[in-house]
Amino acid sequence: MTNESCDKPAVMAFEVLKAAIIDGSAARLGRLALAGRRSIETPNYFAATSRGVVPHMTPDNVNKHLQAGGAYMALEDFIEQPQQVVGTVRSPPIYNAPTTELRPRKLHSFTAMPPSVLTVLGARRIPAVPAPMGNSNSSVSVFTSNGFQNLTTKDYHAAIEALRPDIAVPLADLALGAITPTSKRALRMAERTDEWLKAYFTDLNTDSVLRPHGIATFAPVLPIAYSIQWEYLERLSEDLVPANQISGLAVYDPDVVPDMLNGYTNLTPLARLSLATPSTPQQILRQVSLGLDIFVLPFINAVSDSGIAMTFTFPPPPGEPPLREDGTRTLPLGIDLSTPAYKTSLAPFSPSCTCYTCTKHHAAYVHHLLSAREMLGWTLLQTHNHAVMTSFFTSLRATLAEGQASFNDAIRRFTRVYDTEFPAGTGERPRARGYQFKTEHGAKKMNTKPWKKWDDEKIAAVRKAGIAAKLEKKLAKEAQLANGLEGNGVETPLVPEDDADELDHRGFAKIVSLDDTKDK
Amino acid sequence: MWAARRMASAMSASSAALTFELVAKCSTTRARASIMTLPHGPVNLPMFMPVATQASLKGLTPEQLEDTECKLCLNNTYHLGLKPGQEVLDAVGGAHKLQGWDHNILTDSGGFQMVSLLKLANVTEEGVRFLSPHDGTPMLLTPEHSISLQNSIGSDIMMQLDDVLVTTSPDKARMREAMERSIRWLDRCIAAHKNPDRQNLFCIIQGGLDLDMRRECCRGMVARDTPGIAIGGLSGGEAKDDFCRVVGTCTQLLPELKPRYVMGIGYPEDLVVSVALGADMFDCVWPTRTARFGNAVTKFGMLNLRRDVYAADFGPIEEGCGCPCCRPADQEGSMGITRAFVHHNAAKETVAAHLLTMHNVWYQLHLMSGAREAIIADRFPAFVKEFFGRLYPDGQSYPSWAVDALRGVGIDLIQT
Ligand SMILES: [Zn+2]
Ligand SMILES: [Zn+2]
Numbered sequence: 001m002t003n004e005s006c007d008k009p010a011v012m013a014f015e016v017l018k019a020a021i022i023d024g025s026a027a028r029l030g031r032l033a034l035a036g037r038r039s040i041e042t043p044n045y046f047a048a049t050s051r052g053v054v055p056h057m058t059p060d061n062v063n064k065h066l067q068a069g070g071a072y073m074a075l076e077d078f079i080e081q082p083q084q085v086v087g088t089v090r091s092p093p094i095y096n097a098p099t100t101e102l103r104p105r106k107l108h109s110f111t112a113m114p115p116s117v118l119t120v121l122g123a124r125r126i127p128a129v130p131a132p133m134g135n136s137n138s139s140v141s142v143f144t145s146n147g148f149q150n151l152t153t154k155d156y157h158a159a160i161e162a163l164r165p166d167i168a169v170p171l172a173d174l175a176l177g178a179i180t181p182t183s184k185r186a187l188r189m190a191e192r193t194d195e196w197l198k199a200y201f202t203d204l205n206t207d208s209v210l211r212p213h214g215i216a217t218f219a220p221v222l223p224i225a226y227s228i229q230w231e232y233l234e235r236l237s238e239d240l241v242p243a244n245q246i247s248g249l250a251v252y253d254p255d256v257v258p259d260m261l262n263g264y265t266n267l268t269p270l271a272r273l274s275l276a277t278p279s280t281p282q283q284i285l286r287q288v289s290l291g292l293d294i295f296v297l298p299f300i301n302a303v304s305d306s307g308i309a310m311t312f313t314f315p316p317p318p319g320e321p322p323l324r325e326d327g328t329r330t331l332p333l334g335i336d337l338s339t340p341a342y343k344t345s346l347a348p349f350s351p352s353c354t355c356y357t358c359t360k361h362h363a364a365y366v367h368h369l370l371s372a373r374e375m376l377g378w379t380l381l382q383t384h385n386h387a388v389m390t391s392f393f394t395s396l397r398a399t400l401a402e403g404q405a406s407f408n409d410a411i412r413r414f415t416r417v418y419d420t421e422f423p424a425g426t427g428e429r430p431r432a433r434g435y436q437f438k439t440e441h442g443a444k445k446m447n448t449k450p451w452k453k454w455d456d457e458k459i460a461a462v463r464k465a466g467i468a469a470k471l472e473k474k475l476a477k478e479a480q481l482a483n484g485l486e487g488n489g490v491e492t493p494l495v496p497e498d499d500a501d502e503l504d505h506r507g508f509a510k511i512v513s514l515d516d517t518k519d520k
Numbered sequence: 521m522w523a524a525r526r527m528a529s530a531m532s533a534s535s536a537a538l539t540f541e542l543v544a545k546c547s548t549t550r551a552r553a554s555i556m557t558l559p560h561g562p563v564n565l566p567m568f569m570p571v572a573t574q575a576s577l578k579g580l581t582p583e584q585l586e587d588t589e590c591k592l593c594l595n596n597t598y599h600l601g602l603k604p605g606q607e608v609l610d611a612v613g614g615a616h617k618l619q620g621w622d623h624n625i626l627t628d629s630g631g632f633q634m635v636s637l638l639k640l641a642n643v644t645e646e647g648v649r650f651l652s653p654h655d656g657t658p659m660l661l662t663p664e665h666s667i668s669l670q671n672s673i674g675s676d677i678m679m680q681l682d683d684v685l686v687t688t689s690p691d692k693a694r695m696r697e698a699m700e701r702s703i704r705w706l707d708r709c710i711a712a713h714k715n716p717d718r719q720n721l722f723c724i725i726q727g728g729l730d731l732d733m734r735r736e737c738c739r740g741m742v743a744r745d746t747p748g749i750a751i752g753g754l755s756g757g758e759a760k761d762d763f764c765r766v767v768g769t770c771t772q773l774l775p776e777l778k779p780r781y782v783m784g785i786g787y788p789e790d791l792v793v794s795v796a797l798g799a800d801m802f803d804c805v806w807p808t809r810t811a812r813f814g815n816a817v818t819k820f821g822m823l824n825l826r827r828d829v830y831a832a833d834f835g836p837i838e839e840g841c842g843c844p845c846c847r848p849a850d851q852e853g854s855m856g857i858t859r860a861f862v863h864h865n866a867a868k869e870t871v872a873a874h875l876l877t878m879h880n881v882w883y884q885l886h887l888m889s890g891a892r893e894a895i896i897a898d899r900f901p902a903f904v905k906e907f908f909g910r911l912y913p914d915g916q917s918y919p920s921w922a923v924d925a926l927r928g929v930g931i932d933l934i935q936t
Contacts, residue, residue, distance in 0.1 A: 078864070
């Protein structure tokens with residue numbers, strides 16, 4: 001290790017503003033500061049991206065309407081080899097992205113991520129698709145849009161140097177999938193991760209690469225028992241922290257944190273990034289209590305895709321929740337905009353929300369967009385749901401500032417008042433986008449009830465002929481080939497989903513008697 | 521109904537819900553620059569109207585659509601009639617409120633979709649008959665239904681229900697029947713229209729490719745004095761020469777102080793030639809639809825950004841374009857989007873389609889505002905030559921229909 005860096009500060013400063021381990025809680029207030037960026041108050045969250053974008057959010061919308069201070073990106077989203085040239089290896093285009101004064105980092109400039117949003121680079125998406133083959137001693141298996149490929153430690157380190165994320169998460173040897181690793185496997189995970197971290201600092205010298213490039217390192221903490229990874233953690237604590245080589249910890253299992261902090265107080269001042277994918281606010285609160293500071297939250301994207309608008313607040317509203325139809329007395333975490341209840345609702349999703357969606361639009365519009373499968377529906381939900389998470393963390397910090405006692409009290413009330421899960425969402429999801437969703441196919445087919453023919457000759461006569469129709473077919477085929485964005489290239493629903501009475505009722509057309517139709 | 525009232529200036533005319541002000545005329549061609557003031561504000565003509573079929577422009581927020589400087593977009597009555605339906609539209613207070621759009625909206629009649637998309641229609645004097653797909657119940661869509669729906673939508677410009685035939689239909693008698701019926705249906709639409717003080721009803725000229733029939737229709741329709749006039753039935757099937765002949769014939773017969781709308785066209789060449797022939801307004805789903813297949817419309821032609829050659833192309837979608845995607849990376853309001861980034865996400869993340877939609881809409885709108893500026897500066901012929909010169913840099917392979925049509929209004933593309 002390079003000991004000359006001892007007297008220099010870490011690349012990223014994390015300041016603990018308030019911490020008190022009382023009443024079984026290790027929750028703390030902090031501030032993450034990077035040179036030239038607005039600082040990030042913690043606890044807080046980072047957005048999870050897919051292929052470098054916050055799903056459904058163009059960069060201008062991210063800039064205007066999202067307050068997320070950071071975005072997590074996975075290298076596996078950028079390094080696929082094009083199918084046409086399998087056999088030859090092409091340097092992934094992102095490595096050649098030009099930089100500008102405003103976006104001096106390639107990861108930022110390639111993804112057009114607004115400069116105000118800092119980036120975290122990991123090798124794999126969170127959560128990652130398990131690879132059929134395990135990792136080797138010098139590489140991990142990653143899943144690109146063109147299939148699995150090996151990513152060597154060398155290549156990963158080179159990628160970090162080239163792309164310059166604000167925060168890099170060194171490779172961890174993870175056993176993905178449902179099965180808990182055997183203690184033998186777990187021990188190898190710790191050993192490999194330790195080896196890889198050594199290689200990381202060999203390939204990426206702190207003084208000549210990481211510091212001048214402004215890349216902070218968040219060392220992985222493995223999702224295995226403390227007793228198995230203590231040697232690895234000890235090295236973090238005894239070698240790397242004193243040398244100011246790591247700024248934070250990337251935690252895959254929050255339950256390791258209490259033991260780790262007991263064992264190594266040196267690690268206490270480091271920022272703790274949760275990659276443990278909590279899927280509800282309750283799970284976030286639990287992780288905050290365990291001492292986690294920043295959270296990567298893919299569940300926001302999933303909740304938006306399911307047509308749910310989040311409606312919870314922290315602390316919860318005072319008083320007992322009203323009795324619900326099913327006899328329970330809890331508040332839902334969100335509302336299902338696909339249900340007919342919102343057909344004509346001009347109200348915002350939640351009255352206190354100040355997001356773009358809630359101030360400029362209403363539930364009826366989003367209900368319509370979801371029902372019509374218009375992409376904007378998911379954009380508006382993303383805008384709102386990210387805003388809800390932002391204010392959740394803002395008030396969480398305010399409550400924590402009042403003291404652990406009121407924080408713990410608010411958590412207890414939150415747990416009592418709210419449902420433990422988001423509503424399932426009855427609407428159709430956006431079309432599965434690409435390879436990461438292979439196992440999730442099964443979106444309902446659009447209504448395919450055929451029209452009965454009225455008059456073949458006349459139909460033939462009025463059919464849109466010629467170029468337009470041909471073009472239509474060609475485009476539809478292209479869309480299918482491209483695993484396109486909407487159901488099988490069908491633009492918009494062409495066939496009414498409702499029966500004649502409903503169409504008549506809606507003023508779309510009127511029912512006529514059969515006798516009446518024959519003479520004309 | 522519509523009573524044309526001459527304004528102080530002889531160059532403008534007003535009706536209850538529309539003022540048309542002719543700003544400039546090209547001294548060579550029949551191109552015009554004007555301002556059409558509608559209930560939700562003024563719009564500059566000539567213009568292209570993007571199509572927000574189901575009250576949403578394919579993933580763009582109304583705020584982003586505003587950023588493209590769009591002041592008038594189109595909604596489809598057929599789609600809004602199905603979803604969310606008239607009852608919801610009435611409850612919500614119309615399509616502007618539904619989609620949070622404070623600018624103008626134009627709606628079609630819904631008849632075109634019934635006939636061409638559903639392939640189900642039996643058109644009778646009463647209206648369009650079809651069988652409900654669920655139970656085979658016979659149903660009828662009448663001019664009165666269409667107007668009632670458009671009244672509920674609250675569009676600034678509504679279109680009459682017309683008897684649409686493809687222009688290539690060989691049946692002359694049927695074509696005449698459709699043309700005459702469309703005039704009768706206009707009368708029914710006018711009678712059914714509940715809000716002439718705040719919604720404009722445009723007629724639609726029919727008559728296929730038969731110029732005499734088109735002339736006859738023009739006379740019949742113009743006599744009914746609607747605030748604006750559309751030329752219908754031209755959306756793709758016919759030869760481009762025929763298309764130009766129809767547009768050129770109609771514009772010559774139409775009153776000068778009313779907006780002229782050629783329905784369903786959107787290819788850049790078609791727009792520029794139609795402007796030269798004296799048309800003011802256009803709409804087409806093509807620029808937004810093609811965006812979802814990875815296609816960028818640019819002044820140098822179409823680029824399919826899904827092609828591998830763009831994987832490492834770090835130029836903007838279109839060099840020199842001022843849209844939020846393309847303007848120089850460090851400029852105010854620029855997203856710094858590259859072709860490589862669009863390629864990276866095309867057909868994989870919806871964001872790529874949204875970005876191309878934004879660019880393509882900007883391109884179409886700015887093509888028309890560029891034409892407008894050229895008309896006002898009386899340099900429209902030069903604008904047309906530059907436009908075609910960029911698309912066909914060899915200076916040779918101009919499409920003959922465009923050469924002929926432009927020659928007819930005094931522009932010779934070949935001679936420089
Ligand atoms: Zn909101
Ligand atoms: Zn552009």
